[in-house]
Amino acid sequence: MSLSPRALLAWSRTPPGRKACRYSIVSVVSVAVSSVVLFLTFYVLALWSAVVCNVVATSVASVPSYYLNRRWAWGKSGRSHLLKEVVPFWALALLGLGLSTWAVDLADRYGPDITPSHLGQAIVVIVAQVAGFGVVWVGKFIIFNRLLFVDRPSPALVIVGDAAGVPDGGPVPLINPQPRSSWLARGHRAARRSA
Numbered sequence: 101m102s103l104s105p106r107a108l109l110a111w112s113r114t115p116p117g118r119k120a121c122r123y124s125i126v127s128v129v130s131v132a133v134s135s136v137v138l139f140l141t142f143y144v145l146a147l148w149s150a151v152v153c154n155v156v157a158t159s160v161a162s163v164p165s166y167y168l169n170r171r172w173a174w175g176k177s178g179r180s181h182l183l184k185e186v187v188p189f190w191a192l193a194l195l196g197l198g199l200s201t202w203a204v205d206l207a208d209r210y211g212p213d214i215t216p217s218h219l220g221q222a223i224v225v226i227v228a229q230v231a232g233f234g235v236v237w238v239g240k241f242i243i244f245n246r247l248l249f250v251d252r253p254s255p256a257l258v259i260v261g262d263a264a265g266v267p268d269g270g271p272v273p274l275i276n277p278q279p280r281s282s283w284l285a286r287g288h289r290a291a292r293r294s295a
Contacts, residue, residue, distance in 0.1 A: 116245075119173055119174060119245060120241065122172055122173035123169065123173045123241050123244065125173075126165060126168040126169050126172065126173055127165075127237060129164065129165075129168065130161045130162070130164065130165040130168075131161070131230055131233060133157075133160060133161040133164060134157045134158055134160070134161035134229065134233075135157070135226050135229065135230065137153075137156060137157035137160045137161065138150075138153050138154055138156075138157035138225065138226055138229060139222060139226060141153040141156055141157065142222055142225060143218065143219065143222035149208065150204045150205065150207065150208035150225045151201055151204055151205050151208065154197075154200055154201050154204040154225075154229055155197065155201065157229070158193070158196070158197045158200060158201075159197075162190070162193045165193075166186075166189050166190075166193075169189075169244060169249070170185065170249060173244075173249075174244065174245075174249035176249050185249065188243070189244075192236070192240050192243060195236055196232070196233050196236045196240070199232040199233070199235055199236060200228075200229045200231075200232030200233050201232070202232065203228035203229060203231055203232035204225050204228050204229050204232070206228060207221075207224045207225045207227070207228035207229075208221070208225055211224040211225060
């Protein structure tokens, strides 16, 4: 794939490209929410240490991240599947939390060596948090796309017996990968052409 602006724009209009763009937008929203909460709790209110503030900020940002990724980026609706979606998502969120917490702890420890300003230290902590999440960002996209929010095929319709035209009367699976409205519309168009 070419990396020219025209090729990237064309790719962004494909289903995988739309998912990647939406995932990126959700990530920007999540990072913004997490950074704002971290800045408020660590710098403005000075409630806890940078590590505790990061845990709070990541927890707050993970909730909208899950729902935006599931519904908007991957177009999933209905109830979430606990073992196939919720648990793996939160496991990945904990991985991101672990890496970002480690980075935030280092930034909090060495921030005063970088700058004496509390605002400067807060900025160093936020940059460390974003860097920690950035490390797992690509891996999370691949896992979301290949494992979590995958469209699983519904069970195939099966006709049994001579009505299927099978001499021994065995089952014949009928699989139609297109939505019903699509094959109904095609049949309607074919009927109009023959009339």
